[in-house]
Amino acid sequence: MGARKLTRWQKASALVPMAVLVGAWGAALTNSTFATASDGSGGGAVPDVPSTAFDQPASVQETPGGIDPRAGLNGTVATLSTNGIPSAALYAYRRAETLLGSADGSCNLPWNLVAAIGRVESNHGRSDGNSLSADGIAKPGIYGVPLDGNDGRAKVADTDNGAIDKNSVYDRAVGPLQFIPSTWKSVAVDSDNDGMKNPQDIDDAATSAGIYLCAGPGNLSTEQGAAAAVRRYNHSQSYVDLVLQVSAAYAAGEFTQTPNDFSTASVLTSQSNDQTLTEAQRKKAKRAENNANKPPKGxxxxxxxxxxxxxxxxxxxxxxxxxxxxxxxxxxxxxxxxxxxxxxxxxxxxxxxxxxxxxxxxxxxxxxxxxxxxxxxxxxxxxxxxxxxx
Structure with missing residues (x-):
């Protein structure tokens, strides 16, 4: 398992010298201690993983903020390499894999599964004009729409008095992994040992997502095990299908490492691919594009x-x-x-x-x-x- 993952990592990390990246990554893991999933800080090097799976979903958004609704599934998967993963996010996903591998060896959490959720939920901390800083903080901060039951959204009354999501009436999903506040309080971990459990910090969020996915039985290196864990994370089947496709693409090396501190534009490049239009409208747009690209006669x-x-x-x-x-x-x-x-x-x-x-x-x-x-x-x-x- 370990050797196979290292090969994928070496294959896809052409933009960063491997020795430097692994050295820094290993040093950080050796010199840091991490909080447990409980309220107190643990002195061990790995987080606690509950033996029972969580019933409550981590994310309840039907259309997560990391996905351009116009591009749809094909537009998202087709642009994974050009869209890229910020360095801080890639580090956080690998860190989560390592920590959960020590905490629960039977879980076999792959980094690419956490990365796929990060891509779908917030485009790796870059949705809504956000960018990911070098220390992994989404700035100015990612907050979902109020879960007020309108327009097909789930209805979740406030559970944190607005302390986490800045809304004291309804809960909102927060951070790069888009946890709802009640679930965040159950799995939150201070992964980078900065003294805070911050859902806007992709280090904390990625490891906390790993805790959620690994809770209870299941082998996440299998498609069946991964699908079951992701379905707990978000109960939408279309969400599960998309996450698993993105995860498989990342596992195959379909990604690039990109700089921090940059937000990204929409992945949609053509009206003919706009999923919010009817099929007839997309075909009409395609014909117009083809005609525009033809050289004038004569x-x-x-x-x-x-x-x-x-x-x-x-x-x-x-x-x-x-x-x-x-x-x-x-x-x-x-x-x-x-x-x-x-x-x-x-x-x-x-x-x-x-x-x-x-x-x-x-x-x-x-x-x-x-x-x-x-x-x-x-x-x-x-x-x-x-x-x-x-």
Whole structure:
């Protein structure tokens, strides 16, 4: 298990020297102590993991903030590499894997599963204009919409008097892993030993998410075990499917490490992929994009083809090749130039070259057309002209 994970890490961390990254990571784990999941601080090096799974979900948002609703599943998965994972987030996910591996060896929590949840929940701490600082803090802070039961949202009355989520009427999901306050209080851990259990700190949040996922029985290195744990985290099946696809892509090395302190733009690049539009509207947008990318008739095809193909090919091939001292390649240039010139509407013809023949493209073409060939059958016409010129 361990060797396989290290191979994935080495494969995907091309932007950071491995020795430096692993050295810093190992030193931090050796020199730090971590709080347990209870209210008091523990003196051990690993967090406590409950033997019973949590009944209450960690996240209840139907459409998490890390996903552009217009891009949908395909847009999210297709842009994982270009979207990237901030260095602080990647460190936090690997840290969670290591700590939970020591705390609960049977859980087999992979870093990529925690990372997938981080991507879906908050785009690794970068949703709503946030960025992740070098010490892993989401700034200015990630807060979900009030869970007031409206518009299909769950209804969760305030459980923290607004201390965690800044709302004393309804609970809101908080931080890069989007914990609801009541669940956060059950699993919160001071992973980076800074004296605070901060849901906006991705170190604390990632390890706390690992505690939640590993609580109770289950082997998270299997698809069945991972699916069951993620379903507890958020009861939406579409959420589970998306997280598992992102996790598998990360495990296969489909990610890049990006700098901290940068927020990211929407992953949507085209209206034809906008999932908020109807299928008919997306098809219409696709046709419009295709038409916009076509060269205007008579411009690129005619002028460029005629001028570039006819003049350049005809002049270079005809002059260089037809003078008598040209080479086969010069003559071929004339032939190709003549074809392009003919297709584009150019008038300058290239001569055969090679052996110094004075037969021009236009003359060869005229002879082939006189034999009954049509300009509509370019393959046969070209073969005939080539035979004459050679």
């Amino acid at each position: 411009t690129d095809g005619g002028t460029d083809g005629g001028t570039d193909g006819g003049t350049d090919g005809g002049t270079d091939g005809g002059t260089d090749g037809g003078t008598g001292g040209g080479t086969t390649s010069d003559g071929l240039s004339g032939l190709v130039g003549g074809i392009l010139g003919d297709l584009g509407g150019g008038s300058t013809s290239g001569s055969s070259g090679g052996g110094g023949s004075t037969l021009t493209w236009a003359q060869a073409k005229a002879q082939c057309l006189a034999s009954g060939l049509s300009t509509l059958d370019l393959a046969k016409l070209t073969k005939c002209i080539t035979g004459l010129l050679s």
